[in-house]
Amino acid sequence: MKPRIAVTVSRRSGWRIFPLMALNIWLAGGRAVRWQSNREADLSTVDAVVIGGGDDIAPTLYDGQIMPEVRLDPDRDALEAAIVREATRQDVPLLGICRGAQMLNVARGGRLYQDAYAFYGQQNYKTVLPRKEVTITKNSVLRQVLGVPRLKVNALHSQSVSDLGQGLRVTGRDQSGMVQAVEDPGRRFAIGVQWHPEHLFYRAAHLNLFRALVAAARSKRDRPADQMRCAG
Numbered sequence: 001m002k003p004r005i006a007v008t009v010s011r012r013s014g015w016r017i018f019p020l021m022a023l024n025i026w027l028a029g030g031r032a033v034r035w036q037s038n039r040e041a042d043l044s045t046v047d048a049v050v051i052g053g054g055d056d057i058a059p060t061l062y063d064g065q066i067m068p069e070v071r072l073d074p075d076r077d078a079l080e081a082a083i084v085r086e087a088t089r090q091d092v093p094l095l096g097i098c099r100g101a102q103m104l105n106v107a108r109g110g111r112l113y114q115d116a117y118a119f120y121g122q123q124n125y126k127t128v129l130p131r132k133e134v135t136i137t138k139n140s141v142l143r144q145v146l147g148v149p150r151l152k153v154n155a156l157h158s159q160s161v162s163d164l165g166q167g168l169r170v171t172g173r174d175q176s177g178m179v180q181a182v183e184d185p186g187r188r189f190a191i192g193v194q195w196h197p198e199h200l201f202y203r204a205a206h207l208n209l210f211r212a213l214v215a216a217a218r219s220k221r222d223r224p225a226d227q228m229r230c231a232g
Contacts, residue, residue, distance in 0.1 A: 009052050030217060036076070048216060049083060056072060096192030101161070105165040110163050110168065131152065131154065132195075134181070136148070
């Protein structure tokens with residue numbers, strides 16, 4: 001049986017985002033299950049989780065200042081923060097994508113730059129095409145997963161990680177120094193990437209993220225957390 005991978009999406013835009021996520025997970029050998037804030041999310045029914053992209057995370061979750069032009073989704077914030085915390089506690093494999101990488105950080109007590117491009121003095125040029133180069137930290141889980149020391153990524157975000165959440169380390173930065181990836185090396189699989197690999201599945205390194213998640217999901221299913229070394 002293929003591992004079941006939950007994918008969190010927005011109620012507003014999930015109809016167009018989920019099919020692409022499901023395709024990537026299918027190509028990697030898994031089966032995607034759609035989760036959103038108007039449905040119950042039970043981690044015991046899945047083998048891994050993808051926290052997907054979408055609206056900005058409410059700054060009230062990390063003592064930031066609310067900006068009037070930003071669209072928020074507080075119900076989704078609450079759902080995903082709870083999922084991240086429980087997945088961390090149960091050592092359920094988790095991949096955070098764009099907003100999901102930020103939520104992985106915020107739910108563990110981290111903070112964000114609300115306008116990352118202004119902070120780093122960059123133009124916010126959003127594209128699904130692989131235009132930005134990211135360097136991956138040597139000896140990181142992410143480097144092992146991707147199989148390359150650097151790669152081209154897309155960019156659809158406005159926020160980025162500033163202060164790290166508990167247990168996380170930075171494993172990827174772009175040329176300006178902006179954080180592009182984080183991970184918790186003490187967990188079975190807990191990686192967040194600021195880009196959208198689901199749009200780049202035609203490049204092996206990006207699909208490798210989903211392959212590694214599915215492999216970790218199989219490990220979780222076959223070797224439950226209570227039979228493994230307790231990770232922190």
